Amino acid sequence: MDRRCKFWLPKKNRFCANAPLQESEFCGNHKPGWEQLRIPCPIDPSHSILRENLDAHVKRCPLQKQVHQLQMQPFYKKGVNGGRDEDSSELITSDKVEEHPSSKFTKSCSESSDISSEMKRNAIYKMSVPEFTELLTKIKSIHTSITSSMQDSYAIPEACSIWIKTQVDRKLPFQEKHILQQASILGNLEAFGILQRPMDLIDPESEVHLCSDDSSRDKIGSPAVVEFGAGRGYLTHMLVDCYGIKKVFLVERKSYKLKADRSLRQKERMTIERLRIDIEDLNLNAIASLSGIPYLAIGKHLCGPATDLTLRCCLPEQYSQSKVSGLSINCNLKGIALATCCHHLCQWKHYINKRFLSSLAITKEEFHAITWFTSWAVDADHGSNLSESVDWGLHLCDIKVNESGVGVNRVEEIVRNMKAVDRAVLGFVCKEIIDVGRLMWLKDYGLEAQLVKYVPSNISPENHLMLAKCSNHL
The missing domain is CATH 3.40.50 (Rossmann fold)
Incomplete structure (x- = not known):
């Protein structure tokens, strides 16, 4: 029977099917200690490579050819529909909107153009209780003001x-x-x-x-x-x-x-x-x-x-x-x-x-x-x-607001x-x-x-x- 890598894959409920390296029980992807030496592929981050192999891999990465072919298409224009990351202050005058107490929350997040769900959650948990309750009240007020008759339209033709x-x-x-x-x-x-x-x-x-x-x-x-x-x-x-x-x-x-x-x-x-x-x-x-x-x-x-x-x-x-x-x-x-x-x-x-x-x-x-x-x-x-x-x-x-208990928890x-x-x-x-x-x-x-x-x-x-x-x- 051919030797197989001894790394267990929990999601697949089996061992890795790759052949192990010489004098090792593991393949190159799963050899202990090698994970510290691996970096995400700059072309396709879904897989990783050894840092020392970066230059050679980029030339033969399967996605490289696909990316090159796409960039040659006349309908390809990088970020053409992406929008801009301008703040609301650029869209309306400052006298119409006062600075909200919650504007300080997600200060670190706002510096990034891609905010993950984890970052959003952590930012909310960092709010004080008064800020959080005011935000919910504001959402309710806004929804009441914009509510239109959105009809049920379950139409099977x-x-x-x-x-x-x-x-x-x-x-x-x-x-x-x-x-x-x-x-x-x-x-x-x-x-x-x-x-x-x-x-x-x-x-x-x-x-x-x-x-x-x-x-x-x-x-x-x-x-x-x-x-x-x-x-x-x-x-x-x-x-x-x-x-x-x-x-x-x-x-x-x-x-x-x-x-x-x-x-x-x-x-x-x-x-x-x-x-x-x-x-x-x-x-x-x-x-x-x-x-x-x-x-x-x-x-x-x-x-x-x-x-x-x-x-x-x-x-x-x-x-x-x-x-x-x-x-x-x-x-x-x-x-x-x-x-x-x-x-x-x-x-x-x-x-x-x-x-x-x-x-x-x-x-x-x-x-x-x-x-x-x-x-x-x-x-x-x-x-x-x-x-x-x-x-x-x-x-x-x-929701009882205890000033001494304001915080993340x-x-x-x-x-x-x-x-x-x-x-x-x-x-x-x-x-x-x-x-x-x-x-x-x-x-x-x-x-x-x-x-x-x-x-x-x-x-x-x-x-x-x-x-x-x-x-x-x-």
Whole structure:
């Protein structure tokens, strides 16, 4: 039997399968003492290398060739959709917002452009009890002032019946809860007037019309769909099967197995392009095959800042400036449907509407606190719709402030003693504040937009769907 490395891998519940070094029981990756000599690969930090082998490894790292090929693409532009890390003080005058007592918290964090969840949590725990309670009171007041009628819109269209009734290839790896989410996204697109149902629901090959002037559509050919954060691409697969789309672009930075691409390419007259690129670096206007074609931008569960990056990608800031100056804009974007997700990962630098937050006197540090609270939205039992709860349950009056006991342990103790339902409600409130800011940005842009809960929270607590459509004059 071949000798194997004696290093035990707990996650895989087995020993390492690599061959050991000569006169050693371990391979080069797991030899005791070598971990101090290893450093993360500068090209792909997911693996490490010996410091002495750095120069040689960089030349042959498998990711190096991929990075070089990507940088040569005309649609690659580093950080084009990333946003800027300016403070709120740059967006509004100082006489509108007084310095909040909590502005000193996360002082060390604010020096970094990428704030981790651990940094956000530690910063909150360092607050005094009065600062913490004032922050919660402020969040409640803001939510009350911006609350709009965000309707439940669980819409399963008849066009998606072939998927709902599992009349598709049984080999496709999908789960019922994902089918329901995808179908409701498409149903809301139809209800919002962005998609029209095929003339013949029985024939999945019948073509769909984006809501635009039919004569202009005839001149430019079939519309396209761009799915951001596409993953395996099954939202697009359902859209193609049920609405007859013929041209799709799948934007995803990671590599996946069991993708929908193979099944899509087998369809007649189907054009599919997969762009393996970070949304932050994608210049959508430089994709030659998309030039001059009206398109619909979609995304399911765009984690954290990916929603903000997508909005900038579809509606670059220079277009907004042109609109303000009264210039006409040649915009091929016809509609947007983005299901937001993982708000706890949001970053101030990337957030699309800092001006909105600043008008509400939300500082950069408070924004990071709000994003951390959003992770609580998935803490409780979602058998009931917690996002509709009227009573906050944040019993602020019950929090006794002991001046002699102010400190890290006091706030941490308050957080740990909060009921799960109270934490969840606060999480939903903070998620809504973040998404309403995005919605207002779209409206300020001149788009017709709305925010809906597209599935019940017992299907997915990440149930916010942002819809927008462009007018013909854009």
